Each structure stands twice: as structure tokens, then as C-alpha cells.
Amino acid sequence: MEPAEILSHAGGGAISLAWLMIVLPLAGAAILLIGGRATNKWGHLLGVLMSVGAFVVAALVFLQLIGLDPAQRRQSVNLYEFIPGVANIGLLIDPLSISFCLLITFVGSLIHIYSIGYMSHDPDRRRFFAYLNLFVAAMLLLVLADNYVALFIGWEGVGLASYLLIGFWQYKPSAAVAAKKAFVVNRVGDFGLLVAMFLIFAQFGTLSYAEVFPNAAQASQGVQTAIGLLLLLGACGKSAQLPLQSWLLDAMEGPTPVSALIHAATMVTAGVYLVVRSGAAFFPEGSTAGLVVTIVGVATLLAGAIIGTAKDDIKKGLAGSTMSQIGYMMLAAGIGPAGYAFAIAHLITHGFFKADLFLGAGSVMHAMNDEVDMRRYGGLRKLLPITFVTFFIGYLAIIGFPLLSGYFTKDGIIESVMHHNAILGWLAVLGAGITGFYMTRMVVMTFFGPKRWDEKAHPHESPAVMTWPLIILSVFSVGLGAYLVLSNRLMVFLSPAVGRPADLPGFHAFTVPGLVTLALVAVGAGIAIAKYGRSEVPVVQPRGSFLTVFARRDLYGDALNEALFMRPGQWLTRLAVFFDNRGIDGVVNGLAAGVGGSSGRLRKIQTGYVRSYALSIFVGAAVLAGAWFVVGTL
Amino acid sequence: MITAPTIEYFALAPLLIIFGAAIIGVLVEAFAPRYLRRAVHVPLTLLSLVGAFALVILQTIRGVPTTPAAMGSVAVDGPTLFIWGTILVLSFVSILLINDEEQFVPSAASVPGSAEEEKAITEGAAHTEVYPLALFAIGGMLLFPASNDLLIMFVALEVMSLPLYLLCGLARRRRLLSQEASVKYFLLGAFSSAFFLYGTALLYGFAGTVDLVGISRALAAAGGTETLLLVGTAMLGVGLLFKIGAAPFQAWKPDVYQGAPTPITALMASGTLVAAFGAVLRVFWVALGNDSWNWQPIMWGVAALTMVVGSILAITQTDIKRMLAYSSIAHAGFLLVGVMAVGEKGQNALALSGLLFYLVTYGITTVGAFAVVTLVRDPGGEAWHLSRWAGLGKRSPKLAGLFAFFLLAFAGIPLTSGFFGKYAVFRSAVAVGQGWLTGLVVLAVVASAAAAFFYVRVIVLMFFSDPSADGPTVVTPSWATSTVVGFSAFATVALGVFPQPVLDLAEKAAKSLFVQ
Amino acid sequence: MTAIPWLSILMGVSVLGALGVSFLKNDKVAKQATLGVSLLVLVLAVVMTVGFSPNGDRFQYAETYDWIPSFGVHYAVAVDGVALVLILLSAILVPIVVLASWHDAEQGKRSVRTYFALLLVLEAMMIGVFAATDVFLFYVFFEAMLIPMYFMIGSYGGAQRSYAAVKFLLYSLFGGLLMLVAVIALYNVADKNSFLFPELIGAVTDPTTQKWLFLGFFIAFAIKAPLWPVHTWLPDAAAQAPAGAAVLLVGVLDKVGTFGMLRFCLELFPDAAKWATPVVIALSVIGIVYGAIVAIGQTDIKRLIAYTSISHFGFITMGVFAMTTTAASGATLYMVNHGFSTGVLFLVAGFLIYRRGSQFIADYGGVQKVAPLLAGAFLIAGLSGLSLPGLSTFVSEFMVLLGTFERYAVPAIIGTTGVILAAIYILWMYQRTMNGPTAESVAEMKDLNGRERWVVAPLIALIVVLGFFPKPLLDVINPAVKESLVNVKVTDPAPVVAVKEGQ
């Protein structure tokens, strides 16, 4: 089934007020930033309020949308003319975007609330909330945009927010470097997105979805593929997919709520959004671009999982896991309409359980004086009961424990991929097994076993303002998957936006791949328990085997980047500077010096002897006469 | 029986006034008591210049004669009148500078540094002969570009030069340099006039006459391949190019400009240059106008060499007057570009008007610049060395500002007269529509960019360097010097913003071209 | 057409203001007077802009008087959309620069009022150069405006000021003089006895002549812009100039080059421009990448900003020579936005340097901790330098690339790598100066004071507002650019796939 036509909204209802979703948090950010210290007292509350307000608007829009006939569910709202002849700023309200909106505003609001507690001791809390609000606004613009330009504004906006938040503790050089790295790597992706836009504009003369998508098929095959690959480059940057994955692990330098919101639940999924949004047009089923998407997805899925196995930093472990999970989503998105719903479903459930996990990790860190090394945790389950329970639920969800969210969504992905391409499917299954291992390792190292922390640490449960969001998130982690996947609820809902396969897949509980998955997960978990639960975990990281080091070093991704880009880049820079100073400017200065020097030498001709002058006149006269002679007689 | 010659006294009146005033000046020297001489000379000289100028204007209004005066030896035509007016104005302001007795030696015959000289200074002795001498030189300048035959041109050349040879040696300070300048100028001047004369002889041999128009006619009859003509033209060219300071005959200019008393330098750099260019134009356009394809290539080389040599050598100069001398050489090169821009009648008028305008603007700015030079002094006289000018912009910003302005005008920055001068000449050259000439214009602008460097260097020194503790003092200018500086600055601005009136005059003067 | 000679009034007010200021005795009064005059000019310029009708005649507020009939020169001023926005840019920047330079001229024991008088003179000339519709008049302003800038750099600049000033002047003069030859030749070839721009359009038909004349104009503009490889004067000049002068130099003066390319090179010599396009585009692309790479390697803040500008000018020239409506409008918009963006970057850098007394990046670190507002302003300025969407520079850069891609895909793609490099040079500089542990030398640094906030705030506001809502400017620019391109006789390439309306 093809996606529905995009209609321009006739006005009325919550849909025509959808812009409030963006403007509310944006206003919040502006007030907090411009207001300065005056807003210190109530700034965080304003931030929460704006986020919640956006959620309310999103909910109202959602309600209005589902009240419409499915064929009418793609409404675009033009706001104003942005660049005449090129693009307007407009919103596209359709099932896909509203799903994202709900996720972003709901999880976002919870994390805002959580941050009240988490950041309570930070002198710059107001600024933090300003950035969070800014992020929410940009993210909403990204998903709500009805054309690529507006999407790009949101796209870079979230990049900015991400930059600001990773570098929130900018006085730490590591944070500053990580922030910059995130931005620059993202820019590489943006390059792809920009060129994709140029190509689209050159092909179609427009950048609006409503005009591009229906005509995409008229472009030549090569152009379609090119656009698809370029979009994918953008998506890779934002979603930390290979080969642009390296920034995400470093991004954990940011405060934990940031990691939860931006680097787990929402922003990093923007790439998936982009692929799904443009899917029908540029990644149709069976296309080259789609194939590349699936390959990237699988590769990242495995890479992230492997990285996750070796990390001792709890957040980095989770970050690896995020990479991996997004890999699943990409994989699903790459196979076409059959996968979109699962990709989005996994995206949503992942948003909840990963946020849950991150916030839980944050709660642990909060309790442990910001210690992130799991080797210095251990046995925390009794001291942090709520955190433990919620974290454990998130854990079960992510490893795909039957009947929890992850089980439905991940299994759905594996199954649909299996239909599409068995090799990719089995690789995905393998990834699920590794997930079982590293997540179990994390839980065991953190909450079980003997305590390994310092004398100074006094672990304590977090305040209610932090635990309540955990509880809510864990509740959703339990049930959301089943709700979305069973009876193809999400697929049907999304179909006006992204289309769907002609025949809806049923949910099969006990397929071969499903069982194998479960078995592999169990094996993985078992190994982890055996390795970390039964034996002593050394506080100091052991050297580890080659493979461990390989994983620990992020599969040498940074080393590769350094060798391939950074070092040559530095050399190039030095060369260019040298060339500029000595080469180009050297020529200019040399010319000046040459003229000056020749002046210095030539003036010696003026010897001061009148006889020399007379000689020059005499010779000159002879030459002149000769020249006249020559010219005249020629 | 010889029929009495007809002399058009009215047409020649400006000349006669100047020569007359000069002779009266000599009589004053002979008979007036010492204390009175100066008081007589200054008004006499200035009035004669004003009177001559008035007569020039009157003639312009009355209508320009179309035939040469004084039995065909003096051509008082449109361009001549314009040049006369220009020279008279420039001379007037130069005379105001000469009025500064500090500049001239009290007793030229006494040995420099001797007790006699000391005494002469304390006695307040002065060579008031400079006024009649200057008037003779000015008379020569007037006659030189108006000469309609080569004989009178030769005589005019000498009338103009001889007093200048003398005047160059009369500086009060740095007598050795001044005398050296004098002797160099004299020897080289005499040497070059010999060439001029030899060229005249050959042309006489070729044409049977020294009348410019006669030569032109002979040329038309003979075609351009007569070897006498070729060599003669070359020789004549040497003499003329020497006077305008074109390379490779430029060597005297820096030395003489540096050594001569600054007011005399001003007079030479402005008046002589104008007169010499007038003469160059007359010879090459009137006598050799039909032969332009022969002399243009050579003139091309000379012009290119001149502007390059002038611009490049100026860059490393450390003496302000010497630098201005090299600048003058470069400007001579630019002016030569206009000399080549001949073609049909309209084109000639265009080029001529451009040249005339350039001469006016350059002359006025030059006098102004030298006037400023007279004001910046060390204990031992004028502060010539550029390093002494460092930080002048702070010590006396107005004077430095004016000087900077003159320099910018030399560089040809828009909104100064120099810009329009250059523009007018280059325009006429481009208008010929010949690639080689346009190429020369390109070379000229490149050279003027290089030339800008040394003007700018002085500005850098004056404004961007810090003054030294024992820097030169700026004397309070006398009324005369203030007038000169003020006038030059005003004219440089006015011609830079509203050049049209003077352009109109130049065009009107050029329209009739030289009498044939 | 209005009877009020707006443009002359604008220039007149500035010039009279300059004269008045130079005669004032009290420095403080002089500053206030300068500020007043420049604000008055701004108000007048805004009023004028409001009265401009974008879809009316191309040239409005026209005044034409004979100036030098012998040369066919007129005092002819008028504005089209492009000129108007650039004049507006100048009028906005000058009061801000005045405010920002409040204490700049006091450091060197040099005349304060001269500095401010020069500023006003410069303003008059900037307005004149954009408003001139007589080629000769344009040239006069083009050259004459070097002088006040030369003195501002040379008298009030940093340690190497005289070297930088002389280099600036000679470089520009060299180009300008070549242009002079072309101007003269244009007059002769066109044979209209007039320098009026509208009359000269299409007057030169011979292809060879067009090429030569084009080169004459183009070299001057390329030096002015500056285009690679004749850019080396800019880093020196901008690094040595006082911050305020650097703003006007890079923000406005250099725009004369790109403005000239659009107005004169393209419209007067369309065929030659097309002939030269491949080379110009190549140079622009080299400039974009090269400027960015060299910027990355700089150790001096102001030099770094200067090199970023070289990169940005590459975008502008590329947009101009892509000859599509989008690219050319984008380039024009870029000129304005770059003025604001680089302006605020230079000014904030100037504040920073003023406090610490060093231009070297290595002498800073962790400033954000002690001076968050300063750091914030610097960041926003920097972000606008890397064309972050939501800030005005993005719109223009996007349009340039988009428009260029329509015709020259590969250069546009290479140019797009500039966005990655931009992120590196800006953020790395920001990281080294503002982030990390606070360096001892900056520990006592004060945050922005009231005056400085007033300097920065309007610019940032403009950048943000124009970033989201560039339409007012584009509405003014677009018709003018379209008319220019009509004169060049190019049409935009049609999209490959015809999109049916309403689909």
C-alpha cells in the first residue's frame, strides 16, 4: 500500500496550532538564556512546564489526527515563506511525525523532571534546562517539518543542542573535545544531507515532501540511489551508524539525562526517521540504497554490541548498546515498508527502555559520587531498590525477554529481515545474543556481587523527582511493545505516512529465529553471569585479550579516523599554512622585495659622477639614433 | 632695402612684460640701494607675472591668433596660451617661495663657511638678483613652448636654462651640494643642448629651414625615410627628452633637484617641466606629426623606461627632495604616454587637452609639496632626510596632512587632482585604440602602483611612526609660503572634485591645436 | 521616484558629520557626536529602505547630475535591491562599530576624533560606492575609500600595522589601477560619451574586447573580495586593524568586490563572464576549501577570522558566477549576512583581545567560566560563521550552494565540504579559547559591560531574526538579481523532473 497523499491543512483544530509544540520549548529556551540569572530560581520549572506543554499540544494533535479518516491523516500546515522560491517553513502532521512528537515530548518531559533532581547541585542548572528546551524544540521541528530545509534546520538544531549539552561541563577538556567531535562528525553527515537536498532540488525544483515524494520515481535510477545514499550519510552521522559512529561514545561526557534523552531516546534516532520518512521515495524495497542501509544497520548493530561487551564505564556500555539498537532500526528501515513499522516500534520502545536504563545509570552515578566505572560498583541492588527494579525491567526489555517491549519489537525486526535476507537476519540474531551478554554483565557488575566501591562513597536512593520518571519509563518498557506490535497496531497507524506491505504480517510467537534468539540471549546471559557473577571482578581493569582490547578501543574506530583523517588533515593544514605564508604571500612579498632590491641596485647607477651621467646621455643618444634609424628604414 | 619686420606686440606682450620686468630688475640691482631692492623686486616680479597672466587671459578672450607672431618665430596659439597661463601661475607661487630669503646664499662669491660668509649673513646681505634671474628663466619658459622654429627654440632653451644653472647654486645651506648641483646641471645641460643643436643642424639640412611647419612640409614631400631626418630627430629628441627628464637622460634630475634651493626646485619641477613638455609637443606634433609612426615606437620605449626607472628608483630614496625628483621622472613617463596618443584631429585635441590638464595638476601639486618641504627644518636647514620626517603627523598634523594629501595626489588617488590628470592622459592614449598603446597604459598603471609605494612610505613615516625626540621643527610659514601651500592644496582638492572648469579651458585651448 | 535626494543626504550627513567631528575639541563629545551622526544615517537609511518598492523600477532614488561632462562622468546615484541592502548593512554596522571602538583609539596616544571622523568619511564612501550608477563615480569611490581605511589600519592598528596598511593599500591600488584602464577602455569602446551604467549595458559586443575589459574589472574585484590567490593582504590587514575597522574592512569594503562582480563584471560583459566562469568557479572553490584549511591552522584569532572570510568570499563569488537566481540572490544575501556575522565575530574577538592584550589563541583558555556572556556571544558569532541553520548565514550559504549545484554540481559539492571545515575551525578555536580549565591569565577577565552588550545584541538579534525570516531582504534582493541575470542573458536551468503543480 502506498503512502497517502499529503494534503494541506484546511485550518482549525489542534493541528493548526501544532507550531506551539515547537514554539513553547523554544520560548522557554529563549527566556532562560536571555533572562540570565534572574531566572535561576524558577528556570527549571519553566523548562519542565514548556516541555509538558509541548506534550499536551502533541497529544491534542494526535487526538485530532486519529479522528480523521486514514486517507486524510497527512496534513501539512504552512507557516510562512522561508526562502522565496526554495522553501517554506511548514509542518507535516502525519502518523509518523506525531508518533515521534509523542515520544519526544513524553520522554523529554520525564527527563526534564528527572533533571530537576539530577542537576540540583549544578550552579548552571538554568542553562541546562534552556539547552534541553532548545533541544526539544529543534527535535520537534526536525520531525514535524514538511520539507527538507525545515528538517535540516531542526537537524542542525539538535546537533547544536547536543553540542552544548555534551560540552555542558566545558571546563573538562574531555567534554569540550567530545562536544566538538560530535558536532564535526555530525557535520560530515550533514554534508551528505545537504548534497542530497541540492540533488533533490536540481531534480525536482522543490524540497517539499509533498512535491518530491510523489515524483521521486520519475527521476532516474541512478539519481534516486545517489539521493538515497547521501541521505543515508546524513542519517549515519546523526544516528552514529558506521562509519560515523565514533562520536557517540565520547558524547557520554554530557550529563546523564542528556545521554538518556538525546543520545539514546530521541536525537540519535533522527537518522532512522530520515530514512523512514524518505523511504518510499528514495529507499524503495529492493533498491540499492535500501540494501546499503541494511548493511550499515547490521554492521553497526554488531559493532555496537561488541563495543558494549568490553566497556567498564556504565554509560559507554549503554552507548554501545544504543548504537547497536539503532542498528536494528536501520536494518529494519532498509528493507522497505515491511520493516518501517518495526523500526519505528523498536525506536519507540527503545526510547523508553533505554531512557529508563540511562536514567537508572544516572541514578546509580548520582548515588556513587558520579563514579561511572562498573568495576567500582557491585551489590547496589539493596541500597538502590527502586533504581534496581526499574533498571532491571529495562534490562529485560532490551534483551528481549519474552512479552516485554523489546521482545516484540526486536523479534519483529528479525522476523521481517529474515524474510527479506536470511544472512542479515541471522547476523541480527547473533547481535541479540551479544546483547544478552553485555546487558547481563552490566546488571551483574552493578547490582550484584560484592561491593567494590570506595570508603568515601555513601550510596543512597535518589529523590522522588528522579525515581518517578524511572518508574513511569519502566512501566512503558514493559507493555508498550506488545501494544504497538500485536495486531499490527502501529503498522496500520503508520501506513498513511510510510505505506505498508500488501498483506499484514501476523505475530508468530515461536518461530525458529525467535527461538534461536531466545536461546542465544540465554547463552549470552549465562556466560556473563558465569564470568562476572560467580568470580571476583577485579577493580582494576585487566589487560584483556586482543579481542577485548579491540572492543574496548571501539573497534579502533578512533584510531582509524585519526590515521585516515586527523593526521593527514593536520599535515594538510600545516602544509596549507606554510604554502600560504611562504608560497602565495612569499611571492607577493618576494615581488615587493624584488622591486625594492632592484631599486637598491639600480640606484647605484646614479653614481654621482657627472661624467657617468654624460655617458648615459651619450649612449642614450647613440641608441636613440640607432633605434630611429632601424625603425625609420624598416 | 630691408622691409621692417612685423611684430605682433599684443600677442607677444606677456613675454615682453616678463623680459621687461627682468631688465628693470637688473636696473634696480644696479641703482637701487641695497635695503630697497627687495622691497622693489618682490612687487615688481609678482606684478609682472600678474600682468602677463592678465594679458594671457585677455588674449584668450579676444580670440586666439591663427598665425605665428614675430615673423613666424613665435606661435601664440591656444595651447601656448594655456601653457603660458599655467607657467605664469606656477611661477607666481614659486616666486612666493623664492621670497623666503632664508633659502638663498647671502654672498655667492664667498667661500662656504668662511668668515666673510658669516659676516654677510649677519649683515643681512642677500642676492636680490634672483628675482630678475628667475624672471629671465620664466621668460625662457614662456618662449620655449611657443617657439615656432628650432632656432628660437634653442635660444629659448638657453634663456630658460642659464638663469636656472645659476640659481641652482645659490642655496644658503649645504652650499657644496648646491654648487655641485649647479655645475652638474650646467655641464649636462650644455652637453644636451649640443645634441639639440646638432639635431637642428641635421633637420635644417634635411628641410632647408628650421621652421617647424617647414620641416613638416618637407617631411610630407620626402616621406619618412630620409636618414638626415631620422638622425636629426633623434638628436633633437635627446635635447628635449633631457629637459623633461626622460630616461636614459634623467640622471641630472635627482641631483639637481636635491641640491638646488627648494624654491628653485619647485620652479624647475613645475614650470620647466611644463615648458619642456610644451616644446616636446610642438616639435613632435607640428614638425614631425606626419612622421609619427617613426617616432612612436622609440617614444614608447623611452616612456616605458622612464616610468619604470622613476618609479623603481624612487622606492629606496631617503631624501625627500630626491624622492620627489624621481617621482617627477615617473610623471614625465606618464606624460609621454599622452605625447604618443596622436591620430586624427579630434584624437590630437583629446590627447593635448589631457596633457595640458595633467601638467596643470602636476605642477600645482609639485609646488605645494616643495613648499611643505621648505617648512620642515632641522637646525642645519631643511630636514631632507626622510627619517627626520618620522612622526611629523603627530607633531604638526595639519602640515603632515597636507603633505600626505599632495603625495596622494601624486599617486593619483581619486578625489585629488592627480587622479584626473592621469585619467585624462591615459584616456587619450586608450582612445587611440591601439593595443601597443593600451599596453603602455597598463604598464603605466602598474608603474604608478609601484610608485604609490614610495608616496605611501612617506605617509607611513609621518603618521604611523613615532616621532624622534630631536625631530625637526616646523617653522611657522610666512604669509607667502602659507599662500603657496594653501593655494596648492585648494587647487589639488578643487581639481580633484570639480575639474570641469579647467578641463573646459584645456579643451578649448587644445581644440585649435598648434598652429600649422 | 521621490524628489528627496535620499542618497545624497545620507552621504552628506556622513561627510558633514566627519567634518564636524574633526573640529571638535573634546574627544568624548566627538565620540557621542559620531554615534549620533551614524545613528541618524541609520535612521535615514531605514526610512529610505521602507520607501523602496521592491517590484518597482530597478533603480530608485535616482539622482543624476553632470559632474565632468568632458569625461562623460555624472554624479549619478541610485539603488537597486542589491545596493540597497548593502547600504543598509553599512548603515547598521557603522554605529555598532562606533560603539565598539569607544576606547580603541585611545590606546595609541593618537587622535581619537580623527579616528571617528575617518569612520564617518568611510561611511559616506561606502554608501557612495554602492549607490553609484556611474561607472566612473563607482571607481572614484572604490579607490578613494582605501584612504580612510588605510589610515585607520596604519594609525590605530596593531604592532605590524604599517606593513599591513601598506600591503592593503598597494594590493588594492594595483587592482584598482588595472580597473582604471578597463574603465577608460570601456568608455572608448562603448562610445556612448557617458559612464552611466544603464547606458553601458550591452554596449560592448566584441568578444575579445569584452574579455580584456572583464579581466580588468575582475582582477580589481578579485583582489578586493578577496579571491584566492590574491587574498594574502586580508589576513594581515584584518589582523592588524583595530576590531572596528576590521569589521568595516571585511564586512563592507570587501563586499564592494563581490558587488562589483555582480553588477559590473556580469552585466557589462556577459559573454566574457560566461567565458571566465569555469576559472572563477574553480578559484572560488579553491578559496572555500583553502581558506578553511588555512584558517584551521591559524594561531592568531583575528587572522583566523580573516581566513574564514576568505572561505566565505569563495562562496559569494561562486554564487555570483553560478548565474542562477538562487545562487546570485544567495550570494547577495551572503554579503549582508557575512557582514553581520563576521562583524560580530570580529567585535567579540576584539573585546576579548582588548581584555587580554593578545591575539594568540594559545594565550586563552576557559574564558567561558569567567565571562559567560562574552563566551556566549563568541559562540553565537562563531556558529553564524559556520552557517548554523537558524542563523542568517545558513540561508545564504544554502542558497548559494543550492543555486550553484543546479548548474555546477561538482564545484558545489566540493564547496559543501566547507561546512565540515567550518565546524572544525570555529569550534576548535572556541574550544581552545573558551573551554577547558580557566587559564591564569584570563582568570580576572571581566564579562561584557553594558556598552559591549549593546554592540553585540543588535547584531545577534539580526542574525537570528534573519536566520528564520530572511524573506524581507530576499524580497528586495530577488527582483534586482533577476534583472541582472536578464542582462546577462542566462536563465535558470529547469528541474530535471517536472513537478506538476498541486501534486
Next chain:
Amino acid sequence: MGETITFWVLAVVSVSAALGLVFSRKAVYCALMLGVVMLSLAVLYAVQDAPFLAAVQIIVYTGAVMMLFLFVLMLVGVDSSDSLVETLRGQRFWAIVAGLAFAALVALGIGNVVFAPAAGLGAVNAAGNVPSLAELIFTRYVFAFEVTSALLITAALGAMVLAHRERLEQKATQRDLSRERFVKYGEEGVDPSPLPGPGTYARANAIDMPALLPDGKISKLSVNRYIARYEAEEGTIDPKVAEILEGEDK
């Protein structure tokens, strides 16, 4: 035929004299050589129907101008001679090259012209050379003629400026001089009387002969020190004078 012989003779003479002018060390010889050239040219003028000019050449040039030269030579030091060692590198070489090239070019230029037989001045000079010259000078060239007066005045004025020293104080009278002499006598004991004449016993009345006192001794006052030293160098000095000189030197 006569003209040819005259020409060749004088050509050789004048060229030789010209070369002599260039290559004589002593300035006086140079002047004489120049005089020879001028006289030769005067003859050539006469041969070429220009008797008036020939006369003027002799009177003005050879007579006046050359005298002036010699006068100045005397002033400057008649026996001063140039060293013929060239100090400027390449000067002589290039001078000769340029000179030869120049001469060759001009000669080529002249040689290329095929002159018609000379028109001759018979018709013009019918009424005499001087009247025909006079007619031209006072009609066609009258203005040049008048203007030359300016030159002559300038020359006179110039000579005055450079050579004439204006008296800055009253000229001393006999009375003043006498008073001065006696004041000097009173103060320093300088003899107020004039220097002694050759004296009664003198055998010669020349400046190099010192005066003899009545006792036959030499008057110290009358010894011309300059000449004496010169003579001492030449070895022709009168021993008595030498004695006095030695006494003084000690």
C-alpha cells in the same frame, strides 16, 4: 680643387687638434688645441661662402671665448694637469664605443643621403654676405635676436652674482690704514714702514731677489718665502737666503 685641398688639410688639422684637445694632459694645451680647431673652422667657413661668420668665429670665438677660457685656466692654476688614469670603471671604454657608434651612425645617416650639387650661395650673397645675413637677422629672426639680449644680460648678471663680492662696509681710507699700522706697531711692534725696496746695493729688481741692507746682509723682511722654498726645492737658491730660511725653520 682649391677647396678640396683646403678641406683635407684643415680636416686633418682640426681632427688632430680635436684629438689633442681630448688627450692633452695640460689644460692650457687643450685650450690651444681648441683654438686651432676654431681657426681651422673659421677658414672652412670662409671657404663655404661665409666670410662674415669666419670673421666672427675668429673675433668672438677665438678672440673672446678662448681668452675667457685661458683667463679662467690661469685663475684655476695654469699648470694643473689631469691625471689620465681613468677612475670610473668602464667609462673610457664605453665612451669610445658610444663615440664610435655615434659617429658611425651619423656618418651613415649622412652618407646615405645623396646630395644634389650644392645650391651655393651665389644668388643669396649677390648683395654681399653681410647684408643677406643682416636681412634675415633683422626680419625673420629678429625676435631671436632680441631675445639673445636676455641671454647676454643673464650672463653678465650671473657673472656678477658668482664673482662679485659686494662691499659690506666702508672702504678703508688712507687715514684708517695708517692709524691701523701704528696701532699695530704700538701693540705688537710690527714695523709700520713699508717693506724694504731692493736697496742701493741691489743687482736686480725682481721679486725673487731679496733686498740688501747697507751692510750687504739680506733683509729678512724682503725674502719672498714662497719663491725661496720653490728655489730650495729646485736647488737654485741663493745660499744666503737659504741660511735665513734655515734659521727661521729652527
Next chain:
Amino acid sequence: MTTHYLVLSALLFAIGGIGVLVRRNAIVVFMCVELMLNACNLAFVTFARQNGNVDGQVIAFFVMIVAAAEVVIGLAIIVTIFRTRRSASVDDASLLKY
């Protein structure tokens, strides 16, 4: 015959020119200039006969007058500088240079 005279004149002129270049005594240098003027006069007189008019003779006459005046001025200048420097060598007067 005319050619002969002219060649002689050219020779004398060139010799004079060389003399100016190689002699150091200012007076001798000046004499050489006079020689050049004389050479010119010879050319004028020769051409006068060749052309059949006395203009050449008139010019030669004027040249003599001019030369006389020039000699006066020149010698005065030379004497002045001699008084100052006690030297008539033109090479000594070389303070103004470069």
C-alpha cells in the same frame, strides 16, 4: 663635398662628446662642449651652402652668441666651485648620488 664637411662635423662632434666623457677637468670638459657646438656650426654652414640659403649661417651666428653667454655663466660656476673645493675636477663633485 657637402658630405665631407658633414662627416668632419660628425667626427668633431663625436670627439667632443668623448672628450666630455673622459676628461675630468671641468674647464676642459666645457671646452669639449664648445667643440661640439663648433661642429654643429660647421654643419649649419655646410648645409647653408647646400640648401642655398643663409639661414644656416644666421643660426651659426646665433649659436656663437649663445655659446658666448653660456661660457660666461659656465666659467663663473666653475670658478665658484673651484673656490670652494680648490679643485676643478668634475669627479670631486659627486656628493649627490644614488
